[in-house]
Amino acid sequence: GKKWTKVEQLNSELKDQVVLVRGRAQAIRAVGKKMAFVVVRKRGFTVQCVLTVAPDLVSPQMVKFATSLSRESIVDIEGVISVPGQAITGASQQVEIQVRKLYCVNKAAPTLPIMIEDAARSEVEIEKALQAGEQLVRVNQDTRLNFRVLDIRTPANQGIFRIQYHVEKIFRQFLESEGFFGIHTPKLIAGSSEGGSAVFRLDYKGTPACLAQSPQLHKQMSICGDFNRVFEIGPVFRAEDSFTHRHLCEFTGLDVEMEIEEHYSEVMDIVDRLFVTIFDSLNETCSKELAAINKQYPFDKLKYLRKTLRLTFEEGVQMLKEAGVEIDPLGDLNTETERKLGQLVLEKYGTEFYILHRYPLAVRPFYTMPCHDNTNYSNSFDVFIRGEEIISGAQRVHVPEFLVERAQSCGIDVKTISTYIDAFRYGAPPHGGFGVGLERVVMLFCALNNIRKTSLFPRDPQRIAP
Ligand code: 4AD
Numbered sequence: 449g450k451k452w453t454k455v456e457q458l459n460s461e462l463k464d465q466v467v468l469v470r471g472r473a474q475a476i477r478a479v480g481k482k483m484a485f486v487v488v489r490k491r492g493f494t495v496q497c498v499l500t501v502a503p504d505l506v507s508p509q510m511v512k513f514a515t516s517l518s519r520e521s522i523v524d525i526e527g528v529i530s531v532p533g534q535a536i537t538g539a540s541q542q543v544e545i546q547v548r549k550l551y552c553v554n555k556a557a558p559t560l561p562i563m564i565e566d567a568a569r570s571e572v573e574i575e576k577a578l579q580a581g582e583q584l585v586r587v588n589q590d591t592r593l594n595f596r597v598l599d600i601r602t603p604a605n606q607g608i609f610r611i612q613y614h615v616e617k618i619f620r621q622f623l624e625s626e627g628f629f630g631i632h633t634p635k636l637i638a639g640s641s642e643g644g645s646a647v648f649r650l651d652y653k654g655t656p657a658c659l660a661q662s663p664q665l666h667k668q669m670s671i672c673g674d675f676n677r678v679f680e681i682g683p684v685f686r687a688e689d690s691f692t693h694r695h696l697c698e699f700t701g702l703d704v705e706m707e708i709e710e711h712y713s714e715v716m717d718i719v720d721r722l723f724v725t726i727f728d729s730l731n732e733t734c735s736k737e738l739a740a741i742n743k744q745y746p747f748d749k750l751k752y753l754r755k756t757l758r759l760t761f762e763e764g765v766q767m768l769k770e771a772g773v774e775i776d777p778l779g780d781l782n783t784e785t786e787r788k789l790g791q792l793v794l795e796k797y798g799t800e801f802y803i804l805h806r807y808p809l810a811v812r813p814f815y816t817m818p819c820h821d822n823t824n825y826s827n828s829f830d831v832f833i834r835g836e837e838i839i840s841g842a843q844r845v846h847v848p849e850f851l852v853e854r855a856q857s858c859g860i861d862v863k864t865i866s867t868y869i870d871a872f873r874y875g876a877p878p879h880g881g882f883g884v885g886l887e888r889v890v891m892l893f894c895a896l897n898n899i900r901k902t903s904l905f906p907r908d909p910q911r912i913a914p
Pocket of ligand 1: 642661662664688694696697698699703704837838839840841842881883885887888
């Protein structure tokens with residue numbers, strides 16, 4: 449077979465060697481009739497290919513053919529690597545290919561709704577180009593999402609989705625090393641798993657049913673089935689009404705559930721070590737991807753401590769109070785007060801990643817265990833990156849009679865979750881866990897401003913396609 453080289457592998461060590469690459473014709477420029485440049489791109493990396501009419505290179509017909517190619521067509525290029533005297537600005541790789549052969553494998557439509565070069569520019573680059581009088585189209589978010597297959601070709605987007613997979617991979621590896629194993633719980637369930645109105649209802653062969661708002665009930669039931677320590681990576685459905693920068697109607701949940709031996713802080717210990725491991729690994733092994741994201745969407749590296757800061761909700765309320773923000777000590781935080789507290793925590797403790805625990809019981813779901821020393825509070829926590837929530841977790845109520853009481857006092861129709869309650873009647877160990885929103889982790893690690901950027905084909909209250 450032929451020997452292919454990847455665009456990202458092209459470097460000056462290959463000087464004078466013949467290479468064969470496949471990619472897309474991102475930009476095509478003719479210089480008279482005897483020369484043309486084709487920038488070829490593959491997974492966010494680009495190389496400049498030079499067509500020059502010469503006996504050992506290409507024919508005039510080939511130059512004509514190259515300049516007639518439509519952008520984004522798939523091409524195969526065979527040529528010799530050369531190293532130009534000056535830096536190449538229009539491509540990521542600092543070598544050129546002197547083309548000998550060019551084949552069009554499959555052509556793209558003659559006009560494109562999005563130009564990848566335009567879609568890949570940072571705000572600063574756009575401003576500069578506009579000031580320089582350059583003609584360019586600012587590609588808005590909706591257009592990007594409407595033509596997502598084009599949009600995800602930008603280097604930043606190529607980076608985002610590889611980083612997202614890396615988070616998932618390290619999540620799995622770390623938990624495995626801690627004695628957890630992966631499960632899959634049903635997404636079609638009889639009653640809502642988190643309560644509230646954000647639930648998609650459907651007809652299940654004549655019986656009312658829901659799309660699971662989380663694996664909550666079944667991951668707990670698996671603990672009742674002696675599974676001891678489990679995790680799940682799967683879709684989560686929320687019929688959110690609010691059209692915000694951080695709510696999707698379908699997202700990827702990273703869920704954990706575990707037996708507790710003595711104290712619910714064991715669950716927070718897992719969160720702590722898991723996320724320090726994930727952040728370290730991203731910084732160590734994803735530098736190319738992070739650089740690509742940073743180029744389009746500049747951001748500062750996340751500040752986090754070796755041992756994650758834990759504050760109680762009461763301490764958080766106190767910090768806000770000292771900063772002149774009064775909130776109900778037994779109420780919840782909102783987007784604004786969460787952000788504010790995030791700033792205060794950064795100033796005082798130098799971290800943008802922390803755990804806030806002992807939340808007021810009244811603002812937590814029915815399955816949450818109250819604190820034994822003060823039932824106004826609960827053994828529960830939220831975790832924040834840059835002042836926004838990425839995780840919520842808790843110890844659960846494992847005594848069936850008490851669980852019924854808690855469900856009823858939260859206004860839940862116990863009949864709809866009777867099989868869940870029954871699971872606790874045959875002996876249930878103390879346990880707890882947490883749920884992470886994958887898209888939020890990537891969004892906030894990279895300080896992106898919209899969760900739609902970290903969802904491959906986002907579903908929000910106004911979008912179910914493509
Ligand atoms: O805070 P939530 O609703 O908690 C649960 O689902 C619990 N069952 C977790 C547990 O084990 N106690 O959701 C967990 C996480 C949130 O912290 C957030 O990161 C993410 O899921 N999330 C969303 N992400 C995107 N779009 C939405 N609409 C989200 N709703 C929650």
